Amino acid sequence: MVIPGIDFFRDHTELPWWRRQPEYWMLGLEVILGTGSLAFFWKHYELQWSRWVWFGAVMGAVGIGFWILPTQIYDWMRLEGEAPFVLHYLGVQARLDGFDASLFEQGSGAWWVAVITRFWRAVVLVALAEEIFWRGFLMRYLLDMDGPAGRFWKVPFGKPSWMTFGVVTFLFMMAHAPVDYLGAIIYGSLTYWVTIRTRSLLAVVVMHAVANLLMGIYALQFGKYGLW
Numbered sequence: 001m002v003i004p005g006i007d008f009f010r011d012h013t014e015l016p017w018w019r020r021q022p023e024y025w026m027l028g029l030e031v032i033l034g035t036g037s038l039a040f041f042w043k044h045y046e047l048q049w050s051r052w053v054w055f056g057a058v059m060g061a062v063g064i065g066f067w068i069l070p071t072q073i074y075d076w077m078r079l080e081g082e083a084p085f086v087l088h089y090l091g092v093q094a095r096l097d098g099f100d101a102s103l104f105e106q107g108s109g110a111w112w113v114a115v116i117t118r119f120w121r122a123v124v125l126v127a128l129a130e131e132i133f134w135r136g137f138l139m140r141y142l143l144d145m146d147g148p149a150g151r152f153w154k155v156p157f158g159k160p161s162w163m164t165f166g167v168v169t170f171l172f173m174m175a176h177a178p179v180d181y182l183g184a185i186i187y188g189s190l191t192y193w194v195t196i197r198t199r200s201l202l203a204v205v206v207m208h209a210v211a212n213l214l215m216g217i218y219a220l221q222f223g224k225y226g227l228w
Helices: 023-040 052-076 085-089 109-141 162-174 178-200 201-222
Strands: none
Touching: 023 109, 052 085, 052 178, 052 201, 109 162, 109 178, 109 201, 162 178, 178 201
16 A cells, blocks of 8 residues: 655654554554445345365466566576666666565564454455455446446356457556556456356455465565565
């Protein structure tokens, strides 16, 4: 979570943490509101279990592997500072600056709250909200834009179309930072394939959840906080 102008407050070390780094308590507020909203509309989601859910989980691991590969290449190449021009714009960067719970003493109650809240947001809220929007709504709406309001829900979930593939994948890419564009294109393409192959919203939600879980573990393990 990046807040414009936040460095102005971070430089004032005499301020309490909740003023210097408001993204921590704002994350908690976001999680509370997001969880409440998803729970309120839960009965409207099409999350039926099927054997394809396991396929989605495997593809989540594959997809996030491509996402984190550029920063891993940065380490393998033992680069320092900015990578060469082309590599830099392919995401080959250190990715060290981002959500870092080390503001609190590691292992303390506050540290665990921060980490668990961040994982809940990434693994549960983001996975559900984004897939309900991208695949559950937008892919179907684009195929029935001229129909009466609400009729797009009658479009079968996962109905293939090159137009929806291009539009949804492009918008998914643009919703991320430029450093993640390559990873988002590959991951978005894989998710589209899983969508039309499984015809299961739950499968792509689980795919997204597994991907974000593994990305969070990787970020904590290697200090790649810029990934999340």
